[in-house]
Amino acid sequence: MDQLPRPVFARVKTLPGGNRNPWHKHSWAQLTYAIKGVLLVHSDLGTFLAPPHWAVWIPPEVTHEVIASVRTERRNFFIDPSETDWIADRCRVLEVTPLMRELIRAVAALPVAYDLAGPDGRLVRVFLDQLVGLNESQFHLPMPKTPALLESCTNLLRSPDTELTVLDIAKTAALSERTLERTFLRETGLSFREWRVKFKLMMAIGSLEATRNVSTTAYATGYETTSSFIAAFKRQFGKTPGTFLKTLDD
Known part of the structure; x- marks a missing residue:
């Protein structure tokens, strides 16, 4: 075609x-x-x-x-x-x-x-x-360009529950932690920690849609309290999870 x-x-x-x-x-x-x-x-x-x-x-x-x-x-x-x-x-x-x-x-x-x-x-x-007039949203997770870092991040996308630390990825990429963090920030505009937080919050949207429950999603995403999840979600996407759920129903 x-x-x-x-x-x-x-x-x-x-x-x-x-x-x-x-x-x-x-x-x-x-x-x-x-x-x-x-x-x-x-x-x-x-x-x-x-x-x-x-x-x-x-x-x-x-x-x-x-x-x-x-x-x-x-x-x-x-x-x-x-x-x-x-x-x-x-x-x-x-x-x-x-x-x-x-x-x-x-x-x-x-x-x-x-x-x-x-x-x-x-x-x-x-x-x-x-x-051509539609606004762009923030539901975008940039990927690093260095092959070893790209492979590690891609593996995380495929297995979101995998717990990899900066040290784990640095060893796989044969880089020091400091070099990894500097490279990651240069290539994505985010530190690895910021990247991981945004990834988890993006994944939380699927749970929000499925459960319609902010507390359940907060704990499933790894937050100890609902309030900390709400605050992180609002910082990332500009609206609370509850407000976001309402947009799904409009």
Whole structure:
């Protein structure tokens, strides 16, 4: 499917929890949007998390995998790179506006061979115009570039409960702890501790959605008190877990 039949081609998917779309890439851009459930997109550029009503933008030729949380409904839009100026060179998580949400539903329902010159074609143009104005969110976890550090972080993403210390990773990478911390900060903009905290909080979003219980999620994420989890979550994402849960239900 190297050539898209139209500027935008949509696919509707309902996925069981834990479904994994293995590592792959394609020559068109992709917008993947979660109606229900949480999507995780792993790539060499970082990890990107889309709760319900958020979307992940994946540029052409970027190798990635997509993992679904609990039963997930998503809409995939494959976009011909020649049809829009906004083919970013990096993945990003986008806040989907109410208008864009309705456009997503409408464009996803179009026939594959919609009329480019008719109302359907004009609707797609509005969809593309609105896409470029969406705000970027903070559900992004940067990845280090040094191969040994990238491998360690990727292993952590695949096994979130693994308890690795800076010393463990330094030994694996044949680096001193000080060199590892300096390299990690330079390549990701975060210390390893900050990276690990953000990763755990991003993973907590799936638990929040599944349990709808802040205290249960706090303890499952490793926080000794609910209040410390709430404070850390708000520092990272700008809103409390309770407020975030309300956005999932909107």
